[in-house]
Amino acid sequence: MAESQEKEQPRRRQARGERRIAQLLEAAASVFCTTGYTAASTNAIAREAGVSPGTLYQFFPNKEAIAIELGDRLMHEMRDTFGEALAPVDPATPLEEAVGAAVDRFIAFNCDHPVFFALMHGPDIPGHMAEEHDALHATLLARIEGLLSSLLPDARPVDLGRTAHMCLGLYKAGLELVLAHEGAERDAYVRELKNVLIRYLEPLAAGRPGPARDSGAEATGVR
Amino acid sequence: MAESQEKEQPRRRQARGERRIAQLLEAAASVFCTTGYTAASTNAIAREAGVSPGTLYQFFPNKEAIAIELGDRLMHEMRDTFGEALAPVDPATPLEEAVGAAVDRFIAFNCDHPVFFALMHGPDIPGHMAEEHDALHATLLARIEGLLSSLLPDARPVDLGRTAHMCLGLYKAGLELVLAHEGAERDAYVRELKNVLIRYLEPLAAGRPGPARDSGAEATGVR
Amino acid sequence: MAESQEKEQPRRRQARGERRIAQLLEAAASVFCTTGYTAASTNAIAREAGVSPGTLYQFFPNKEAIAIELGDRLMHEMRDTFGEALAPVDPATPLEEAVGAAVDRFIAFNCDHPVFFALMHGPDIPGHMAEEHDALHATLLARIEGLLSSLLPDARPVDLGRTAHMCLGLYKAGLELVLAHEGAERDAYVRELKNVLIRYLEPLAAGRPGPARDSGAEATGVR
Amino acid sequence: MAESQEKEQPRRRQARGERRIAQLLEAAASVFCTTGYTAASTNAIAREAGVSPGTLYQFFPNKEAIAIELGDRLMHEMRDTFGEALAPVDPATPLEEAVGAAVDRFIAFNCDHPVFFALMHGPDIPGHMAEEHDALHATLLARIEGLLSSLLPDARPVDLGRTAHMCLGLYKAGLELVLAHEGAERDAYVRELKNVLIRYLEPLAAGRPGPARDSGAEATGVR
DNA sequence: GATGAATGAGGATTCATTCAT
């Protein structure tokens, strides 16, 4: 009996801590979304979480750590949702379909976790990626690269990296527009984003099955 | 004596004022580039300009106004450099060439005026475009729309607007990558950016002369 | 069963408590040494001791109490090491020897217990001795006075007190220099410190045997 | 007329700034004296000076800078008061007199500028002299060394340095006691301090005229 | 006893902006 207490009491306390951390991260997510990462203040996060500033610092050494942890959790959530390869790509899947599905998933994930965008949203000083965003960015990049390597099996590693960078950039740009609109217009932007990516990748996916690629059908386009 | 003062001094004062403004804007450009717009402090701008904070506020009511004016001047400079339509597009010019030239010009302009990127570089809070960037953004958009309307004469206005938004977004994304690299790698990113835009616009430019568009040549792509 | 608990558990608890206290004091000593008393934080002490802040406050009402208890233990340790009178002074011992031995012992004690210096090291606000240091200080003073009273049997009590104050001050000053150096230089400072004290006390030790003191010239002293 | 304005207006503003600086330093001195350097807060200093925290930071980049500037001014004031050599030492002056005079001057200076003591009052962590105190300390040391070199012309440089360190330490220790008392008791401590220094230095001042130094007994000294 | 979460006032410092000169 004493033993069970000694084992459970800490657990309960830890549980409380975990809850606080979750609560703080949620609050941080909310604040990051409304004010942006840079302008977000730790006090504001604490206030949003309904705790004192000191409490926040019991769990996170600084603002950056919050962003990093948030990014980490997001990435894990992504892995849990998408599986390791972001999308299991059957070589027989047409490029169009594969890209479309990936974009849809990404966007859905973003809608579920709006901070994702806020964190992904690059550095204040172009070229100076801060550590917080860096990890997230790198992970995303790796995932995209993984996806691409199965989509474009013939590409050279260097090109693959560049292509991944491009895809991420394009996706972020498109996402911004998607999120800025609603309803039919949003859907239209989603289509555009898909088109951009598909058409960008198409010529790189040499041996892949395309959408009825035997004729000049592209004139009608992917729309 | 008093009369001559009243006539000449204003002129001199205006001239001095213009110089001050130019000086301040130059300083602001420099600071925006190094620290980013958000982190830039008015005091830092004044210091960089070699004047006192008070002087800065004699010419600009607040930080935002500086960015706006800077954006305005940039747009004027752009007009002076590019002409009204961003690029006079001869309907006979192949899309590839037209887009390539436009991108090259844009990038060159950016290299001449690095602030441009800093200002263009979106809002801190995704979706909430601040007034400073807004004007710049709108102007850019209009210019791109103008360019597109001659490139894609058959497109509907709504689609044109969306396409312009997309192009601007894609361009910004690409530019970020271009500026983040140097030498051959930078060139490679420039090519990629062009490819993205060309291939995105290609199917929309129905009646345009494309690059040997009569066969399934796209497999080899625009590269 | 309940009885045996009531008899044995308290003992065990007290034992545990003592261990905790010792543990905490050790940790406090370590922290005081590295950061100084003022800058030492109770949280840091608890962390160093491997316990939670709450536990610390179960044994000490506040930071000051830790310092006081630490000082107390130090004084007891000193008594155990040195005996009641700091040094049993045989009236036949030459002053030089007596002082030299006392200084050596003090310094040795300091090297064994570096906190001693940290605690002894005066108040932040000159003239306002805080309670923590006060007790330590008073005890030290009493011990030195005791030592002096056998060294200088003819001195008046008032003078004795003043002399003790001086000696303690001089010792602290010297110790600081001693600890700030190493090797031969440290030894040199030890010699200097001894010289200072010996020569300061010499003229006050009227009837004492001095070192080859062939003329009574110093008896009139510099006073 | 316009010219005189352009020359005088800045001067007036600078004068205001100078006044503020003096005011802030005065406030800092006061706060340092009452709470000690470490515990002194910049906000408290600003409050004491009757200005906002921001104003303080217009003139000093941080707390340390205030202490440094304060120390600098103190050293200059000292130089102005004492002259370059701290005390012009006529080789014929008896050691006793020379030391007595120097101590009197030092103490008088301290009474005029109580911060002096607060700043002189060493580092929180023994052995880790902070920059603020360091400069002051070094200057004082140099001055004492200068004084000693004329008092003890035969000493080796290494010994001189050590002796200077000792003297400063002893002086600080004595001063603390002096300031802790008043009236006759204070005077008594002053005498003791002088005695300590004189008797410490006496054997080192070989060829000097001493007080009724009829036998060369001290030459063998306690060393 | 022990834990560790919680507090909240206070620390240094910054910054957009205003104002007297």
Added chain:
DNA sequence: TATGAATGAATCCTCATTCAT
């Protein structure tokens, strides 16, 4: 115009201490 001093709220972060478990 130009100056630079002045503001004060807001920033991030710390710490002695308390409290529920």
